[in-house]
Amino acid sequence: MVAVMTKALPRAMAAGLLALLAxxxxxxxxxxxPSADEMIARAHLAMFYPGEDMRARVTMxxxxxxxxxxxRELTMTRRDLQDGGEQRYFIYFHxxxxxxxxxxxxxxxxxxxxxxxxxxxxxxxVRRIAASDRRxxxxxxxxxxxxxxxxxxxxxxxxxxxxxxxxxxxAYVVESVPKDPGSVDFGRKLSWIDKATWLxxxxxxxDRRGELARVFTAEEVKAVQGFWTVTKRLMKxxxxxxxxxxxxxxxxxxxxLAPDLFSERALRAPPAxxxx
Amino acid sequence: MKCSLFVVAGLLVTAAAGGVAAEExxxxxxxxxxxxxxxxxxxxxxxxxQRLACEEEFVLGEGRAxxxxxPRGERxxxxxxxxxxxDAVAGEVDGDLREGYLDLRFPALDLRAGRQIVTWGVGxxxxxxxxxxxDWVAFVSGLPLEYLKKGSDAVSATGHWRxxxxxxxxxxxxxxxxxxxxxxxxxxxDPMAAIEAxxxxxxxxxxxxxxSGLRVFRNLAGWDLSLYAYRGFxxxxxxxxxxxxxxxxxxxxxxxxxxxxxxxxxxxxxxxEAGYHDSRADRSGRNPAVENSSFRFLAGYxxxxxxxxxxxxxxxxxxxxxxxxxxxxxxxxMARRPALRHVLTLRLTRLLWHQTLRLGVFALASPNEGDWxxxxxxxxxxxxxxxxxxxxxxxxxxxxxxxxxxxxNANLYAAVRYAF
Numbered sequence: 302m303v304a305v306m307t308k309a310l311p312r313a314m315a316a317g318l319l320a321l322l323a324x325x326x327x328x329x330x331x332x333x334x335p336s337a338d339e340m341i342a343r344a345h346l347a348m349f350y351p352g353e354d355m356r357a358r359v360t361m362x363x364x365x366x367x368x369x370x371x372x373r374e375l376t377m378t379r380r381d382l383q384d385g386g387e388q389r390y391f392i393y394f395h396x397x398x399x400x401x402x403x404x405x406x407x408x409x410x411x412x413x414x415x416x417x418x419x420x421x422x423x424x425x426x427v428r429r430i431a432a433s434d435r436r437x438x439x440x441x442x443x444x445x446x447x448x449x450x451x452x453x454x455x456x457x458x459x460x461x462x463x464x465x466x467x468x469x470x471x472a473y474v475v476e477s478v479p480k481d482p483g484s485v486d487f488g489r490k491l492s493w494i495d496k497a498t499w500l501x502x503x504x505x506x507x508d509r510r511g512e513l514a515r516v517f518t519a520e521e522v523k524a525v526q527g528f529w530t531v532t533k534r535l536m537k538x539x540x541x542x543x544x545x546x547x548x549x550x551x552x553x554x555x556x557x558l559a560p561d562l563f564s565e566r567a568l569r570a571p572p573a574x575x576x577x
Numbered sequence: 578m579k580c581s582l583f584v585v586a587g588l589l590v591t592a593a594a595g596g597v598a599a600e601e602x603x604x605x606x607x608x609x610x611x612x613x614x615x616x617x618x619x620x621x622x623x624x625x626x627q628r629l630a631c632e633e634e635f636v637l638g639e640g641r642a643x644x645x646x647x648p649r650g651e652r653x654x655x656x657x658x659x660x661x662x663x664d665a666v667a668g669e670v671d672g673d674l675r676e677g678y679l680d681l682r683f684p685a686l687d688l689r690a691g692r693q694i695v696t697w698g699v700g701x702x703x704x705x706x707x708x709x710x711x712d713w714v715a716f717v718s719g720l721p722l723e724y725l726k727k728g729s730d731a732v733s734a735t736g737h738w739r740x741x742x743x744x745x746x747x748x749x750x751x752x753x754x755x756x757x758x759x760x761x762x763x764x765x766x767d768p769m770a771a772i773e774a775x776x777x778x779x780x781x782x783x784x785x786x787x788x789s790g791l792r793v794f795r796n797l798a799g800w801d802l803s804l805y806a807y808r809g810f811x812x813x814x815x816x817x818x819x820x821x822x823x824x825x826x827x828x829x830x831x832x833x834x835x836x837x838x839x840x841x842x843x844x845x846x847x848x849x850e851a852g853y854h855d856s857r858a859d860r861s862g863r864n865p866a867v868e869n870s871s872f873r874f875l876a877g878y879x880x881x882x883x884x885x886x887x888x889x890x891x892x893x894x895x896x897x898x899x900x901x902x903x904x905x906x907x908x909x910x911m912a913r914r915p916a917l918r919h920v921l922t923l924r925l926t927r928l929l930w931h932q933t934l935r936l937g938v939f940a941l942a943s944p945n946e947g948d949w950x951x952x953x954x955x956x957x958x959x960x961x962x963x964x965x966x967x968x969x970x971x972x973x974x975x976x977x978x979x980x981x982x983x984x985x986n987a988n989l990y991a992a993v994r995y996a997f
Contacts, residue, residue: 371961397961398996414841416799423723426696429839429846437884441932566737573649
């Protein structure tokens with residue numbers, strides 16, 4: 302078709318068209334970089350939806366500016382009801398001692414508030430947790446609930462800023478600006494998305510005044526059963542100097558977890574394989 | 578709930594043996610805790626039966642060592658939580674088996690036998706269908722809130738079928754609420770203070786006095802729905818004067834029917850609970866010793882206002898049946914309750930410093946009876962192992978009312994815990 306058109310057009314215009322075709326993206330449609338929206342959507346799936354379900358032991362180190370350290374150890378399981386959609390999380394806390402044996406259940410729905418339950422073993426109480434704010438800290442760490450279970454890509458406007466290497470890896474740098482600025486604590490976010498795995502290798506959160514507030518880095522990425530997994534994550538609050546490192550071990554995907562695991566029954570009596 | 582040190586030691590050894598049978602080394606957990614509560618108000622007048630309560634400066638002064646061993650297998654688990662308590666005010670040492678039960682797990686059935694804590698209902702310090710034993714002395718004295726709940730020596734079976742669960746709790750051994758009593762350390766309203774001779778009739782251990790509770794629950798569209806039924810006894814004793822004169826305490830029969838619902842709505846969590854307390858021995862309401870039947874209703878709302886600041890409020894109403902008969906049978910010195918008791922509660926919880934500092938306040942008041950309770954508390958998690966708590970328990974209102982009677986126990990409490 303292009304050939305037919307060139308015949309009918311003056312040379313100058315034809316030259317212009319050829320110049321356009323020379324732009325790499327247009328010349329090779331198959332390798333065209335996806336839109337920024339698609340990049341974030343793919344990163345969202347790669348980070349928060351690999352496999353149908355998963356289980357991992359998570360060790361978090363909370364380090365204050367002064368170097369004081371606290372540890373949180375938990376077993377996390379996740380089951381997807383559909384890719385990119387509804388999810389269920391079940392968490393068993395191993396330590397510190399004051400939260401040992403506590404269990405936590407989240408039913409996550411895209412587009413509306415989660416249902417959350419916390420089980421307090423000391424008084425055998427299942428307590429419903431108000432979940433209106435997904436930016437709340439998870440277990441006192443620098444990770445918010447949203448950092449752990451993902452932020453809906455549709456909540457922000459995404460723009461591809463540039464492409465660059467981070468470490469040895471080629472990445473797209475995407476800027477995300479919340480559509481509803483009042484709903485979140487950041488004004489904008491920059492994500493470095495790995496071209497090969499689609500995992501976010503680094504994220505910078507800027508506060509509403511434009512100052513850098515928090516930095517996420519994927520410190521270690523491993524393939525587990527064919528799924529690229531960030532097995533060591535660091536979230537640093539550059540304004541307070543506090544940081545949290547989360548290390549995932551014993552990661553398993555596609556365990557065929559029973560729906561029953563994400564119920565009040567499991568909250569009260571978590572299966573033995575989670576509590577060890 | 579106290580039992581001999583030997584029983585506690587024996588159970589710990591059994592649990593340890595169970596741990597040896599399990600494949601992995603058995604972790605031992607627990608804590609050491611020192612707690613005390615200083616009485617803030619000195620009463621001016623004091624009945625003879627409460628002389629100790631009027632003289633004692635400390636409502637609480639104790640050291641506690643807790644050991645927890647929980648060997649678990651695929652299909653079974655054993656839980657033993659035992660405490661050694663040194664009461665510094667009384668100069669006594671005692672042991673307490675807080676929980677000690679065996680769990681068996683089948684594909685659609687969970688069995689639990691032994692001393693266990695059972696918590697039902699959606700109320701926050703307001704109980705309608707949670708008819709299980711409570712320790713109000715621990716609550717008033719400033720012990721950590723978990724001590725408000727006491728274990729039941731019971732068998733519990735929970736069956737699960739297509740998302741619906743049914744729990745049956747059978748309790749052969751009756752356990753009363755722990756309430757302030759004559760000669761104890763707490764002030765309370767004692768209408769029969771002049772009668773010092775007292776005895777208590779325990780409904781245990783006869784088998785026709787078996788208590789049974791049934792709960793049917795399921796989640797429907799994100800809402801937790803429960804139905805409850807209970808046949809047993811009032812946990813607080815009724816009192817009548819016998820020849821002597823002597824005061825006889827006994828536990829009248831009680832049936833409870835109720836329901837609750839809890840779910841996410843209006844940007845927070847909404848809770849609703851209702852129940853009917855059927856006082857089987859006094860359906861006419863004419864027996865002055867036995868509490869009348871009542872209908873109870875609770876509505877609550879909880880919301881995270883900003884990250885790490887949560888507020889919740891409840892409205893509770895208790896409607897007494899046969900109030901006219903009740904009014905006619907009141908003797909001198911006895912409390913006269915209105916037909917309706919309204920209660921409002923408010924709780925604010927603020928988490929600071931990466932959730933290591935928790936500031937909270939719980940307030941409860943009855944606008945029509947005039948009694949109230951306020952409990953501000955600060956808890957700091959110094960390290961992962963050490964924590965410290967300070968708080969105040971304050972009560973007020975007419976001296977015969979539910980919380981007003983505890984006014985003289987207002988205290989400033991502090992506790993330090995090392996957990997492992």
